[in-house]
Amino acid sequence: MQEYIKWKNYEGLSEDLKEELNSLSEEEINDAFYKHLEFGTGGIRGIMGVGINRMNIYTLNKANYGYAKFLLNHFNNPTVVIAYDNRKNSRLFAESSASLLASMGIKVYFFPEITPTPVLSFAIRYLKTSGGIVITASHNPPIYNGYKVYANDGSQLSPELAKEVIDEASKLEDIFSLNPKPYKDLVAEGLIEVLDDNVNDAYISEAKKLSVNKLDSTSFKIVLTPLHGTSWKLGKRLLNELGYDVILVDEQCVADPNFSTVKSPNPEDKDAFTYAIRYAKANDADLCLATDPDADRIGIAYKDNDEYKIIDGNQIGALMLYYLVEN
Incomplete structure (x- = not known):
């Protein structure tokens, strides 16, 4: 005491x-x-x-x-x-x-x-x-x-x-x-x-250099959500400058300290993608990207026929490594 x-x-x-x-x-x-x-x-x-x-x-x-x-x-x-x-x-x-x-x-x-x-x-x-x-x-x-x-x-x-x-x-x-x-x-x-x-x-300039292959991005739609955190401005800018069509989850671009639209701001949690997948279905998007509040963790939901399947950070890492080795 x-x-x-x-x-x-x-x-x-x-x-x-x-x-x-x-x-x-x-x-x-x-x-x-x-x-x-x-x-x-x-x-x-x-x-x-x-x-x-x-x-x-x-x-x-x-x-x-x-x-x-x-x-x-x-x-x-x-x-x-x-x-x-x-x-x-x-x-x-x-x-x-x-x-x-x-x-x-x-x-x-x-x-x-x-x-x-x-x-x-x-x-x-x-x-x-x-x-x-x-x-x-x-x-x-x-x-x-x-x-x-x-x-x-x-x-x-x-x-x-x-x-x-x-x-x-x-x-x-x-x-x-x-x-x-x-x-x-x-x-x-x-x-x-x-x-x-x-x-x-300078960060955007260096990040763009990490792109391995020039893809046809004009017809590729990405839904991006920062889950109320820090990533949306620079994330959208980076993807736009790489040529991608980016759709923001507006409700989750608000810097809300209570994370009001999610149970947990964890991009590897399936429930965190509820809003993003709703946007993706409405816009026929190919991919959903979600980051945690400080944007050092990412989750992905990809389109598979008419549904969106979520992959976690370990799976993303394995896929990136495979892609880099193959290319």
Whole structure:
């Protein structure tokens, strides 16, 4: 209960978390404070709310502190690029991350709108930053959010490097002791640089080079759904520039943190294709593509006579490998 009392007595606690803290039952208090939110190999992920076992700006900034110390230990004048998805508090958590790192002397490049995780990985290499952060809980339920950290090669941190981040974060004795400058002030000072479209343009240009064969795409219709997430703008643009006729699932192009039209925003879940298949049948489309909220997972439904059959990520990988070997 020591941590609970500490949070209860902290006068600087944000109003929303203070209100939640005061409303917790004894069982909820135990669950929110019985352990620290764990930093796994890729970062942290948890239910949003008040407490040390919840995802909030204070537990997040403990992880940010560890990552900042890691970067400062490994690089002279480190830089980092930050992206976020459509989930509740994702923008808040992204700005909080940017503010803490910039306040600790790390130059931050910041995506101004929701951005796919693969673009974040590309941006690390394109901008030659020391690392990257994306705020996302992938395809987890709406009550979750998460934090993934990346190395300077665009990959998630290896277990060995992640342990260094964990060790540095554990040295922070008081998570309320961190006092970063406001995000807007750091932008004005140039320590946080808001990105323009150059990274997205470069990403599209490089992605188009991955096309193996020039296909007759003019008569090939694709239904695309981001499942309320980040992929639809760049996904549609990429497919259009490759010559495909793309039909968007309008209801699921809304950046809805509650994922209101699906049980789960998992593109390998059959139910996630309900809207897409409805669009496909109405437009006689050849293929449905669905991505999870941060667009690092994909599912496909293909037309087989008058029905649409779903293939999962493992099957997609096997088919792509077979196609590359044959071509």
